[in-house]
Amino acid sequence: MNSISLTLRWSGGPLSGTAQLPASKSESNRALIIQALAGSGHLDNLSDANDTQLMQRLLADGAAETLDAEDAGTVMRFLTAYLAVTNRHALLTGTARMKERPIMVLVDALRELGAQIEYAETEGFPPLRLQGWQPGPTADGELAELSVRGDISSQYISALLMIGPMLPNGLRVNLVGKVGSRPYIRMTQALMQHFGANFRDLGTVLEVRPAAYQAADYTIESDWSAASYWYAMVALGPAGSEITLPGLRQYSWQGDQAIVGIMEKLGVATEFVADGVRLTQIPPAPELTHDFTDCPDLAQTVAVVAAAQGTNLVMTGLESLRIKETDRIAALQTELASFGAYLLEEADEHFRVTAESFRVDGQEVSTYHDHRMAMAFAPLALRGPLTIQDPKVVRKSYPQFWSELEKAGFQIG
Numbered sequence: 515m516n517s518i519s520l521t522l523r524w525s526g527g528p529l530s531g532t533a534q535l536p537a538s539k540s541e542s543n544r545a546l547i548i549q550a551l552a553g554s555g556h557l558d559n560l561s562d563a564n565d566t567q568l569m570q571r572l573l574a575d576g577a578a579e580t581l582d583a584e585d586a587g588t589v590m591r592f593l594t595a596y597l598a599v600t601n602r603h604a605l606l607t608g609t610a611r612m613k614e615r616p617i618m619v620l621v622d623a624l625r626e627l628g629a630q631i632e633y634a635e636t637e638g639f640p641p642l643r644l645q646g647w648q649p650g651p652t653a654d655g656e657l658a659e660l661s662v663r664g665d666i667s668s669q670y671i672s673a674l675l676m677i678g679p680m681l682p683n684g685l686r687v688n689l690v691g692k693v694g695s696r697p698y699i700r701m702t703q704a705l706m707q708h709f710g711a712n713f714r715d716l717g718t719v720l721e722v723r724p725a726a727y728q729a730a731d732y733t734i735e736s737d738w739s740a741a742s743y744w745y746a747m748v749a750l751g752p753a754g755s756e757i758t759l760p761g762l763r764q765y766s767w768q769g770d771q772a773i774v775g776i777m778e779k780l781g782v783a784t785e786f787v788a789d790g791v792r793l794t795q796i797p798p799a800p801e802l803t804h805d806f807t808d809c810p811d812l813a814q815t816v817a818v819v820a821a822a823q824g825t826n827l828v829m830t831g832l833e834s835l836r837i838k839e840t841d842r843i844a845a846l847q848t849e850l851a852s853f854g855a856y857l858l859e860e861a862d863e864h865f866r867v868t869a870e871s872f873r874v875d876g877q878e879v880s881t882y883h884d885h886r887m888a889m890a891f892a893p894l895a896l897r898g899p900l901t902i903q904d905p906k907v908v909r910k911s912y913p914q915f916w917s918e919l920e921k922a923g924f925q926i927g
């Protein structure tokens with residue numbers, strides 16, 4: 515492997531064995547924020563991915579004047595709320611792409627709560643200058659109340675909820691409009707409750723009643739979004755392919771467990787075993803329609819598998835993909851086309867994946883600074899040789915991805 519590109523070849527025969535997954539970065543980064551607010555408690559199996567290592571480093575650096583959230587959305591959004599409520603004065607910045615990812619909804623809400631935040635460059639986008647916390651007087655016992663739109667990023671809502679226990683009378687968040695990535699809000703709720711918060715989910719109204727966080731221990735689950743790439747490999751592997759993934763739970767807080775149901779249609783059966791899952795092949799369905807509103811991070815994996823298998827796939831709920839690590843819709847369209855597959859927008863945000871004569875014969879996949887582009891296309895190497903550009907992008911969420919592929923029998927050059 516060199517830092518510019520990596521060529522993948524499959525050694526032949528069915529895929530088998532056990533693959534190690536990273537710990538969930540979403541659980542890790544919430545647990546770290548809550549632990550920092552709770553003051554103590556032990557976290558087991560924290561992710562070794564860059565997004566989590568970065569969160570740990572920035573939380574530990576109590577004196578830094580500039581904090582660089584790099585390309586990590588959860589770090590940028592969760593830290594904005596954390597730094598505000600802990601009355602820090604600092605500049606919170608990120609990569610060029612982070613400076614294009616909107617943050618106004620969160621900044622507006624935090625300003626209403628008492629945060630002094632200025633935009634250091636462009637209105638509505640990072641970097642942010644945090645200038646302290648000066649909440650106005652609150653009426654006795656009245657929850658601070660916010661109305662927050664839910665269609666841009668659920669991370670704003672999670673960030674606000676997590677600081678709810680720090681507000682004297684608690685927090686009520688009225689969710690406005692369509693809410694995307696809702697399972698991530700439920701994960702926030704579950705972790706907050708685990709650490710003693712008093713949380714009420716009233717549908718479009720979420721309440722955090724006054725109650726301090728309590729120290730608690732927690733073991734982070736393996737990452738279901740990362741598991742999706744192994745589902746893709748079992749789906750696309752030679753007949754008889756199977757794989758075991760430790761550390762995944764049947765009752766998970768991660769919405770990306772939705773991959774179990776999706777892959778049942780794309781040729782993979784899931785069996786929950788003692789400490790994880792065992793994936794085996796089953797016949798795929800000829801067509802599938804799926805709404806990705808609740809699980810946007812699975813969209814690339816599923817689009818690539820459907821294209822390679824010739825499944826007629828209709829995808830909805832992809833709106834948030836345009837503002838992630840890259841414009842993932844444009845990136846998928848460009849890269850799928852080089853394999854003879856198309857992601858076409860039909861009416862009303864409906865996208866259809868079709869393939870004329872799908873072939874894998876040495877294409878070079880551009881990854882656009884997006885870990886999920888690299889990992890979603892890598893399983894195609896089971897169908898032919900393939901080169902992935904900028905392979906180090908996987909460090910954001912799954913640093914061991916390439917070494918795990920090598921252990922599974924891929925030749926990497």
Ligand SMILES: O=C(O)C1=C[C@@H](OP(=O)(O)O)[C@@H](O)[C@H](O)C1
Pocket residue numbers: 539540541587588666667668669672694695698810811834
């Ligand atoms: O809260 C989280 O941990 C995340 C929420 C989702 O983002 P959006 O809420 O912006 O869709 C997801 O795409 C991201 O990878 C992680």
Ligand SMILES: C=C(OP(=O)(O)O)C(=O)O
Pocket residue numbers: 585586587588589811838839886911
């Ligand atoms: C969108 C993602 O991450 P984030 O928004 O946290 O940068 C992702 O991991 O796919």
